Structures are given as structure tokens and as C-alpha cells.
Amino acid sequence: MKPTLQDVADAVGVSRSTVSNAYSRPDQLSAALRTKILNAAQRLGYSGPNPTARSLRRGVVGAVGVLFTSQLSYAFTDPFAVRFLTGVSEAAERHGTNLLLVALPTERARVRAAIDNAAVDGFCVYCAGDEDWALAAIRDRGLPYVTTAPRPDAGPADRYVGIDERAAARSIADHVAALGHRRVALLGDTVLPDAPCGPLRLVGPADAPHPTTRGRLTGFAEAFAAVGVDWPAVTVLNATGNSRAAGAAAVTAALAGDQPPTAVLACSDVLALGVLDALAEAGPRLAHRVSVTGFDDIAEAASAGLTTVRQPGEEKGRLAATLLLQPPADPADGHVLLPTDLVVRTSTGPAPRS
Amino acid sequence: MKPTLQDVADAVGVSRSTVSNAYSRPDQLSAALRTKILNAAQRLGYSGPNPTARSLRRGVVGAVGVLFTSQLSYAFTDPFAVRFLTGVSEAAERHGTNLLLVALPTERARVRAAIDNAAVDGFCVYCAGDEDWALAAIRDRGLPYVTTAPRPDAGPADRYVGIDERAAARSIADHVAALGHRRVALLGDTVLPDAPCGPLRLVGPADAPHPTTRGRLTGFAEAFAAVGVDWPAVTVLNATGNSRAAGAAAVTAALAGDQPPTAVLACSDVLALGVLDALAEAGPRLAHRVSVTGFDDIAEAASAGLTTVRQPGEEKGRLAATLLLQPPADPADGHVLLPTDLVVRTSTGPAPRS
DNA sequence: TTCAGTTTCTGGATCGATTCAGAAGGGATT
DNA sequence: AATCCCTTCTGAATCGATCCAGAAACTGAA
Numbered sequence: 001m002k003p004t005l006q007d008v009a010d011a012v013g014v015s016r017s018t019v020s021n022a023y024s025r026p027d028q029l030s031a032a033l034r035t036k037i038l039n040a041a042q043r044l045g046y047s048g049p050n051p052t053a054r055s056l057r058r059g060v061v062g063a064v065g066v067l068f069t070s071q072l073s074y075a076f077t078d079p080f081a082v083r084f085l086t087g088v089s090e091a092a093e094r095h096g097t098n099l100l101l102v103a104l105p106t107e108r109a110r111v112r113a114a115i116d117n118a119a120v121d122g123f124c125v126y127c128a129g130d131e132d133w134a135l136a137a138i139r140d141r142g143l144p145y146v147t148t149a150p151r152p153d154a155g156p157a158d159r160y161v162g163i164d165e166r167a168a169a170r171s172i173a174d175h176v177a178a179l180g181h182r183r184v185a186l187l188g189d190t191v192l193p194d195a196p197c198g199p200l201r202l203v204g205p206a207d208a209p210h211p212t213t214r215g216r217l218t219g220f221a222e223a224f225a226a227v228g229v230d231w232p233a234v235t236v237l238n239a240t241g242n243s244r245a246a247g248a249a250a251v252t253a254a255l256a257g258d259q260p261p262t263a264v265l266a267c268s269d270v271l272a273l274g275v276l277d278a279l280a281e282a283g284p285r286l287a288h289r290v291s292v293t294g295f296d297d298i299a300e301a302a303s304a305g306l307t308t309v310r311q312p313g314e315e316k317g318r319l320a321a322t323l324l325l326q327p328p329a330d331p332a333d334g335h336v337l338l339p340t341d342l343v344v345r346t347s348t349g350p351a352p353r354s
Numbered sequence: 355m356k357p358t359l360q361d362v363a364d365a366v367g368v369s370r371s372t373v374s375n376a377y378s379r380p381d382q383l384s385a386a387l388r389t390k391i392l393n394a395a396q397r398l399g400y401s402g403p404n405p406t407a408r409s410l411r412r413g414v415v416g417a418v419g420v421l422f423t424s425q426l427s428y429a430f431t432d433p434f435a436v437r438f439l440t441g442v443s444e445a446a447e448r449h450g451t452n453l454l455l456v457a458l459p460t461e462r463a464r465v466r467a468a469i470d471n472a473a474v475d476g477f478c479v480y481c482a483g484d485e486d487w488a489l490a491a492i493r494d495r496g497l498p499y500v501t502t503a504p505r506p507d508a509g510p511a512d513r514y515v516g517i518d519e520r521a522a523a524r525s526i527a528d529h530v531a532a533l534g535h536r537r538v539a540l541l542g543d544t545v546l547p548d549a550p551c552g553p554l555r556l557v558g559p560a561d562a563p564h565p566t567t568r569g570r571l572t573g574f575a576e577a578f579a580a581v582g583v584d585w586p587a588v589t590v591l592n593a594t595g596n597s598r599a600a601g602a603a604a605v606t607a608a609l610a611g612d613q614p615p616t617a618v619l620a621c622s623d624v625l626a627l628g629v630l631d632a633l634a635e636a637g638p639r640l641a642h643r644v645s646v647t648g649f650d651d652i653a654e655a656a657s658a659g660l661t662t663v664r665q666p667g668e669e670k671g672r673l674a675a676t677l678l679l680q681p682p683a684d685p686a687d688g689h690v691l692l693p694t695d696l697v698v699r700t701s702t703g704p705a706p707r708s
Numbered sequence: 709t710t711c712a713g714t715t716t717c718t719g720g721a722t723c724g725a726t727t728c729a730g731a732a733g734g735g736a737t738t
Numbered sequence: 739a740a741t742c743c744c745t746t747c748t749g750a751a752t753c754g755a756t757c758c759a760g761a762a763a764c765t766g767a768a
Contacts, residue, residue, distance in 0.1 A: 002496055004754055015718045020756060029716065047495045048470040052409045053754035055473065057723050061406060062471065063454065076440040086430040089455065098472060099455040100417065103447055116402040117416065118452060119409065119473060141401045142356055300654070358724055369748045374726060383746060407724035411753050 003046040012040045023049055055119065063098040064088075064324055065120035067138075069128035075103075078242060078270065079298040080313050081126060084148065087317020088124050095325045097121075104134050112137045122146075124320045127162075129190075129210030144327070146320045149211060150335065159327070159334035161319040165212055168309045168340040169219025172293050173265060175307070175342060177227045180351035181263035181291060185235040185254055186220050187275065188213045188267040189242040197250050200238045204231055216267045216295065235261060239271055247274020248281070255282050255290070262290060262351045269294035269301045269308055276304060276347065291348040297341075305346035312338050357400040366394045377403055409473065417452040418442075418678055419474035421492075423482035429457075432596060432624065433652035434667050435480060438502070441671020442478050449679045451475075458488050466491045476500075478674045481516075483544075483564030498681070500674045503565060504689065513681070513688035515673040519566055522663045522694040523573025526647050527619060529661070529696060531581045534705035535617035535645060539589040539608055540574050541629065542567045542621040543596040551604050554592045558585055570621045570649065589615060593625055601628020602635070609636050609644070616644060616705045623648035623655045623662055630658060630701065645702040651695075659700035666692050 009016045014037065021028040022037040029037075041048075055061045066088055068075035075081045092099050100120050105111055115123075115137035122144040125131055131147075138145050147154075149162040176184065191200055191208050202208065205217035221231055239250040250271075251264060255278060266272035272294030279287045294301055297310035319336055328334055363370045368391070375382040376391040383391075395402075409415045420442055422429035429435045446453050454474050459465055469477075469491035477492050477499040479485055485501075492499045501508075503516040530538065545554055545562050556562065559571035575585055593604040604625075605618060609632060620626035626648030633641045648655055651664035673690055682688055 005756095006754080016755080017719080017757080018717055021717085024756080033716085045494065045496075047491070048467075049756090050410075050754050051471050051473040052406060052415060053723090054756075055406045055723095056404075056410050056725085057754080057756045059723070061473070063473070076436050076443070082430050082436060089430070089457070093457055101443065101453040101455060103443070113402075117405050119405040119415070119417070137401070140399065142399075300657075303654075303657070359726095360724080370724095371726080371728095371749075372747060375747085378726080387746085403726090404724050407753090408726075409753095410755085411724080411726045413753070 003041075003044045005046075005049065008037065008041045008044060008046050011044060012037050020049065061119050061121045062096070063100045063120045064092060064321065065100045065102045065118045065123045067102045067104055067115075067123050067125045067131065067134055069104045069126065069130050069134075075126070079300070080268070080296045080311075083298075083313030084126060084317040084320075087314035087319070088321045089317075090314070091318045091321030091325065095321075097325060104131065108133055116141060122324045124148075124317070124324055127151075127212065129212060144324060146324045146334075148316060148320060152211070157331050157334070159323045161316055161323060161336040161338065163311050163316075163338050163340050165215025166219040166222070168311065169216040169265075169295070170223045171219075171340070171342045172295070172307070172309050173220040173223030174226075175344060176263050176265060176291060176293060176348060177223050177229075179263075179291065179348060182224075182227070182229050182351065183233075183259065183261050184224060184229070184263045184265060185237050185251070185261040186217055186265050186267075187237040187239060187247060187250055187271050188217060189239045189246065189271060191217070191236060191238045195238045195240075197238060197240045197246070198253050200236045202236050213267055220265050237264075239274070242268055242270055244270055244274040244277060247271035248278040249274075251275045251278045252282075255279065255286055260286060260290065263292070263348070264290060265293045267295055269296045269298045269306060272306055272308065272347075273300060273304055276306070288349075289352060291351070293348060297343055301343075302345070307345045307348040308343050310341040310343050357395075357398045359400075359403065362391065362395045362398060362400050365398055366391050374403070415473050415475050416450070417454045417474045418446060418675065419454045419456045419472045419477045421456045421458055421469075421477050421479045421485065421488055423458045423480065423484050423488075429480070433654070434622070434650045434665075437652070437667030438480060438671040438674075441668035441673070442675045443671075444668070445672045445675030445679065449675075451679060458485060462487055466494075470495060476678045478502075478671070478678055481505075481566065483566060498678060500678045500688075502670060502674060506565070511685050511688070513677045515670055515677060515690040515692065517665050517670075517692050517694050519569025520573040520576070522665065523570040523619075523649070524577045525573075525694070525696045526649070526661070526663050527574040527577030528580075529698060530617050530619060530645060530647060530702060531577050531583075533617075533645065533702060536578075536581070536583050536705065537587075537613065537615050538578060538583070538617045538619060539591050539605070539615040540571055540619050540621075541591040541593060541601060541604055541625050542571060543593045543600065543625060545571070545590060545592045549592045549594075551592060551594045551600070552607050554590045556585075556590050567621055574619050591618075593628070596622055596624055598624055598628040598631060601625035602632040603628075605629045605632045606636075609633065609640055614640060614644065617646070617702070618644060619647045621649055623650045623652045623660060626660055626662065626701075627654060627658055630660070642703075643706060645705070647702060651697055655697075656699070661699045661702040662697050664695040664697050 005016050005019050009019045019037055022034045102118050105114050111133045123138050125147045127147050127149045147160045150160050205221045208214040237250045239246040264275050272292050275292045294306045294308035297308045301308050359370050359373050363373045376388045456472050459468050465487045476497050479501045481501050481503045501514045504514050559575045562568040591604045593600040618629050626646050629646045648660045648662035651662045655662050
């Protein structure tokens with residue numbers, strides 16, 4: 001068996017406490033004894049205090065959980081999620097804290113277990129809309145957490161770092177509207193739960209249960225309403241997943257119709273790239289004639305010439321982790337809305353004259 | 355304070371053991387008592403056994419560490435690393451195991467501490483060439499580990515899942531050689547430690563300390579030697595980092611010379627994309643006239659038309675985690691070399707007639 | 709020399725669970 | 739009624755450290 005503190009203590013002929021101090025409080029013993037202990041430890045093959053035992057006794061784990069909804073493997077396919085994670089890891093690194101990746105199980109029953117079994121001091125919750133049960137479990141465990149969006153059920157002590165989804169969406173839709181587009185389609189991932197791929201009837205953008213999607217659709221709607229295009233006149237397209245393929249699939253039928261939209265506004269860059277794929281596929285009749293916008297400004301957006309809204313992904317992660325690891329004195333500072341930028345590229349252009 | 359097992363036991367009037375069993379061995383008590391206990395727990399706000407205490411007692415943590423060299427934030431910028439991580443997370447998920455991301459500190463002294471403090475049952479080590487100290491620490495801790503490349507100091511019990519770097523590199527270099535290219539440049543990240551950006555003198559490919567780079571350069575060299583282009587005739591370019599920008603920077607001077615290479619073979623797709631950037635920048639004299647190859651086949655490679663060698667990233671991660679979590683009975687099965695494929699796209703073409 | 713003040717080290721309590729041998733009670737069997 | 743076997747529950751030991759009050763030894767000043 002691996003040696004323990006006690007074994008080292010016995011070998012040197014000192015007490016367990018002293019060996020412990022040799023590792024975690026060098027000022028509590030003489031330098032000579034300390035090196036003697038460290039040498040003995042080396043000789044015995046003792047590799048330092050057991051992290052688990054230390055955590056138990058100290059009451060602190062030294063790790064933060066990053067909670068991603070759905071499969072972890074899925075999270076990594078979303079470039080924006082990766083950027084968020086990058087930021088979190090940077091901040092955690094600075095704090096000497098480890099990162100525990102936690103995937104939110106799809107079955108409700110296992111959510112609580114997943115949260116309860118994670119050995120962490122707190123959670124960064126990457127919001128995707130279906131994290132309510134997880135948040136309840138985190139709260140029940142009494143752990144601190146930070147979300148990536150303000151939440152309706154948030155108390156004043158809840159911390160988050162997000163963006164103004166509505167305003168950001170509105171800014172890009174304003175741009176599209178200013179280009180003269182009036183026959184437009186809005187594309188989102190899982191706009192309604194279990195909805196099929198393709199066109200969808202929504203009474204209003206507020207129908208979308210997912211807060212991020214709702215915020216963005218609302219912003220889009222406002223911009224078009226302002227130029228006289230009311231809600232019933234805009235098409236809502238539902239993608240069954242946040243992927244290029246899903247985006248392409250959702251838009252294909254609409255493009256094939258005899259009254260295709262002149263602009264498609266997607267709720268994410270990945271979906272928008274899918275729209276571009278579908279356009280390329282559809283042939284010269286439409287390619288480069290339908291304006292397309294995304295959201296997030298992921299790396300591929302630039303090379304694809306996609307007009308989009310940039311939100312600072314790494315910064316979001318960095319701030320979330322920092323908010324978690326060193327909570328601001330004033331709770332009001334725990335609510336952060338980051339700025340966004342409209343990035344106009346080549347995927348948007350004037351609406352064709354009808 | 356949060357209630358403990360004991361508090362719940364006291365509330366119900368049973369022993370601590372019974373409450374413990376209610377959670378982890380339901381068959382050890384009557385269903386009635388169990389629900390009574392669970393109800394009491396709920397009422398008291400007890401959210402299940404403390405994961406740390408459980409780990410300590412059980413001697414098992416329920417998490418695997420994924421060790422990335424350099425900054426974690428850096429790891430995420432490498433699409434291939436992300437794919438590897440995706441695979442690892444898939445396998446871990448299936449095993450109900452958590453993932454602890456560990457960044458290898460740059461200072462040697464802190465490497466051991468980082469390893470020793472990680473509460474994990476084993477490590478997946480994403481090899482980048484500078485992980486020797488970390489591996490030593492892992493071995494000293496007596497933890498199992500899997501690497502992503504065979505290692506020179508490996509014992510028969512060491513597990514790894516890699517590719518035949520040399521053969522894979524040779525396959526793509528053969529392709530370039532067959533196209534008639536004779537004035538070629540090889541581009542790698544940190545070919546020699548602390549080497550400056552740009553051309554480098556190497557006695558031979560074996561001089562590169564980083565095993566992956568060494569393997570690839572060796573394969574490249576073999577292919578060209580086979581067509582009469584011996585080592586001194588090939589240019590080696592050093593990039594100071596595995597990024598597009600570093601790749602572009604490393605190749606720029608060489609392209610500007612009066613005898614630019616007709617083909618550049620990079621050790622990674624990211625570097626190769628940088629070369630394409632540099633070519634685009636260099637103007638029409640060279641663009642589309644210099645052949646470029648990458649390595650890995652990341653997502654961007656396809657859209658950039660980059661000829662490259664595909665290696666199965668997710669599969670690598672999945673296998674690495676599986677090898678760690680359920681070691682094969684026969685140690686020989688712990689050594690896996692995955693197949694690679696030459697993917698020819700538009701970035702390579704016949705050498706211009708001189 | 710004595711006493712206060714440091715520095716250095718020790719012992720025991722504790723963190724919150726799991727585990728296992730065994731006690732207690734209830735049936736069924738003979 | 740005695741025996742044996744289950745099922746259900748308990749108690750004490752244990753995992754491997756940290757922490758704190760206090761003992762022991764040493765230092766310097768009066």
C-alpha cells in the first residue's frame with residue numbers, strides 16, 4: 001500500500017502533525033527537520049498528502065465544476081462553449097483551482113445525483129435553458145454558482161455574467177431591416193421543445209421557453225416591427241440541434257419554396273453557417289442573394305464572411321469563474337452584462353428589389 | 355451548517371450506518387424505513403453523502419484527470435486537442451466518471467504539486483513532448499495513466515493510444531513528392547526548444563526532441579530521400595507556437611526569398627492554415643502555386659481545401675479513457691496504434707516546371 | 709537564577725462518510 | 739420447543755489528513 005503521513009512520521013520518529021506541517025506549514029518546524037522529513041518521504045515513496053483526505057478535513061475541495069447541459073461531447077462541438085470554457089480555465093488557473101467538467105444528464109432523475117456527487121466548491125453553469133433542475137440541486141447543496149444569463153428565479157445574491165440578448169439581436173436585425181429586407185426568416189435551435197425541423201407557428205417570440213432564444217427572437221421581432229413587418233409576417237424556423245447540419249436542414253424547405261425569405265437571421269453562428277451551406281447547395285438562384293446573419297462571432301464566422309453579433313466568450317468565462325472564486329463585496333457587482341458588437345461582413349447585402 | 359449523515363440518523367432515530375445504506379445499498383434495509391429516511395433527509399436539507407468523505411472512505415474518487423501540457427486555455431485553441439477531449443468525455447460519461455482538467459504548469463517545481471493535488475483515479479495524458487516530469491509524478495503517485503503516444507521510457511504495462519507518426523507523415527510526403535516537388539520546406543512547432551521563428555539548421559530529423567515532431571519530420575525526410583532529395587536540401591522552418599499566426603510568421607521570410615519552396619509540409623493543420631494565410635498575403639505570385647499540407651484533419655481543413663493526414667481524434671480520446679477505466683486483461687492490448695488516412699484536397703498540386 | 713517569551717513539536721479530536729462482524733427479531737422447519 | 743436461516747439494523751473501526759491547545763525546550767533579560 002501507499003505510505004501515509006503516519007508512515008513517514010514513524011520512519012522519522014516524529015508526530016503525524018509535524019509531517020503534516022512539513023508539507024503545508026513550513027514555518028511551523030525547523031528547516032533541518034523539514035528536509036529530514038521530506039527526504040524520508042521521498043525514500044518511502046510518499047507523494048504528499050492525499051488530496052481527498054485533505055479536502056475532507058479542510059472542508060474545501062479546490063475545484064470548480066463547469067456544468068454543461070447535454071452531453072459534454074456536445075458542448076465541445078459548440079465553438080462558443082469552448083471559448084467560454086477557455087475563459088473559465090484561465091481564471092481557474094490563476095486561482096490554482098482545478099476544473100471539473102460535469103455533464104448534465106438528460107434524465108431528470110440523474111441530474112441531482114450528478115450534482116450531488118461532484119466534488120467541487122461551486123459551479124459555473126453554462127446556460128442552455130434546461131438547467132433549472134440542476135440549479136435547484138446546486139442550491140440545495142448550498143454551493144455557490146454563477147450562470148451565463150440572468151435567470152427569472154434569481155435572488156439578489158445570485159451572480160451571472162451575460163449579455164443583453166434582446167438588444168444585441170435587435171442591433172443585427174436593425175442592420176438587416178435597414179438593408180431593405182422585409183420577407184425574413186428567424187432560425188433558432190429547439191425554439192419549442194420537441195418541435196419538428198422547419199417552419200413553426202409561434203404566437204409571439206415570448207412563446208419560446210428557452211430564455212436565450214426568446215431574448216434573441218424578441219430583439220429580431222422588435223426591429224422588424226419598427227419597419228412595419230409585424231410578427232405574423234415573419235417566418236420562424238426550428239432547428240433540431242445547434243449544428244451546421246441542423247441549420248441547413250431547417251432552412252432547406254423554406255428556400256425551395258416559391259417565396260423564399262430574402263434574409264435569414266439565425267440565433268447562432270453554427271446555424272447560420274448551416275444556412276450558408278444550404279444556400280450553396282441550392283445553387284446560383286439563391287446563393288449570395290439571400291442575406292444571412294449569425295450570433296456569437298465564432299472563428300469560422302470570419303472566414304465565412306458571416307455578419308454576426310460578437311459577444312466576448314473568453315471574457316464571459318473568465319468573469320464567471322472570477323465571480324465564483326472571489327465574490328464581489330457588493331452583491332450588485334455580481335450581475336454583469338457584457339457589451340456586444342455588430343460585425344458586418346459579406347453575408348448581408350441589400351434586399352433584391354421585388 | 356449543512357446536516358450530515360449523523361443528523362439524519364438522529365432525526366429518524368436509526369444508526370448512521372442505516373442512513374448510509376439508504377443511499378448506497380437500498381437492499382440492506384426495508385423499503386419503508388428507506389423512504390422514511392429519505393424523507394427526513396429532504397426535510398433537513400441533507401443532499402446526500404458528501405462526495406469527498408465518500409471518496410476518502412471508498413478509496414476511489416470517481417474522476418479521471420486529463421493532463422494538458424501548457425495552459426489549458428491554450429489546449430482549447432488546438433482543435434485537435436478539443437476533439438481528443440471530446441472523445442475522453444464520451445467514454446468517461448459512459449463510465450459515470452467525472453473529468454478533471456489539469457493544466458501542466460510551466461515551472462517544473464509546480465508540476466509535481468499539480469499532479470499530487472489532483473483528486474483523480476488516473477490520468478489521460480495528452481502528449482506534447484514536455485510531459486516527462488508529469489509522468490514521473492504520476493508514476494510516483496502510483497496512479498494509472500494512458501498517453502497519446504508510445505514513450506521511449508515506457509514499460510510493458512504502460513498504456514497508450516497513438517498513431518504511427520512516421521508512416522503517416524511519409525504517406526503525405528510521398529504524395530507531395532509524387533507531384534514532383536523537390537524544393538520543399540518542413541514546418542513544425544518548437545522544433546528545437548527556444549529556437550527563433552523561421553529557418554533552422556538541423557543535422558537530421560532525429561534532432562527534434564519532441565517525439566511527435568521528430569516522428570513526422572522523419573517520415574517527411576524519408577519520403578524525399580527516396581526521390582533523391584536528401585536532408586540538407588530540405589528547409590526546416592520553426593514556428594514559435596501551434597497557431598495560424600505562428601505558422602504564417604514562420605513561413606513568410608522563406609516565401610519572400612528568391613527561391614521559395616514549391617511545397618510546405620506542416621506538422622499540424624493549424625500551422626498549415628497559417629501558411630495558406632501567408633500565401634494569400636504574399637499575393638498572386640505565389641498563391642495557389644505553392645502546395646501546402648497539414649496534419650490531423652481538423653474541421654477547418656476541409657473548408658480550406660487543405661491536403662492533410664486524418665487521424666481519428668475523438669476515437670483517440672475515447673480509447674484512451676477506456677484503456678484507463680477498464681484496463682485490458684492482456685497488457686499487449688494496452689498499446690494501440692490507430693490508422694490514419696491521407697486526405698487529398700486542393701492545397702496540393704503538381705510542382706511548377708522549373 | 710528565575711521568569712517571561714519564543715520556537716518547536718506532540719496528542720487527540722475531528723472532517724463525513726463506509727464497511728463488516730455481529731446482534732436482534734421474525735419465520736419456517738423439524 | 740429447539741434449531742436454523744433470513745432480514746434488518748447497529749457499533750466500532752477506519753479512510754488520511756488538519757488543527758489547536760498545550761508540553762517541552764530553548765532564549766534572553768532582569
